[in-house]
Amino acid sequence: MKEKSKNKKWATYVTKHSFALDLEQGVFTRNNPQKIAQSLKKSAEVSLSRKGTPFQSAMSMLNFYINRAGKNLKPERKRILEQAKIEMRKLFGKIYK
Numbered sequence: 001m002k003e004k005s006k007n008k009k010w011a012t013y014v015t016k017h018s019f020a021l022d023l024e025q026g027v028f029t030r031n032n033p034q035k036i037a038q039s040l041k042k043s044a045e046v047s048l049s050r051k052g053t054p055f056q057s058a059m060s061m062l063n064f065y066i067n068r069a070g071k072n073l074k075p076e077r078k079r080i081l082e083q084a085k086i087e088m089r090k091l092f093g094k095i096y097k
Contacts, residue, residue: 022043036087059088
């Protein structure tokens with residue numbers, strides 16, 4: 001049980017103290033995948049403290065949020081966030097045919 005508690009504290013700490021990106025408040029609660037992707041892209045492009053490319057940083061932040069929510073993420077919310085990944089790939093020109 002202690003291991004699970006440590007993981008929750010770690011995720012909370014990372015979310016509150018990460019220097020990766022300064023996100024707009026409530027970005028992950030939006031219902032429009034394109035708006036989520038645009039916000040993440042903007043945050044990643046203006047960030048001076050990211051380690052990777054803007055695309056890598058934005059996608060990592062989105063994946064981090066999805067993974068941390070885990071089983072508590074409702075199917076509809078997960079669908080919206082997964083669609084945001086597709087929209088982000090389009091915005092960054094990362095769609096391959």
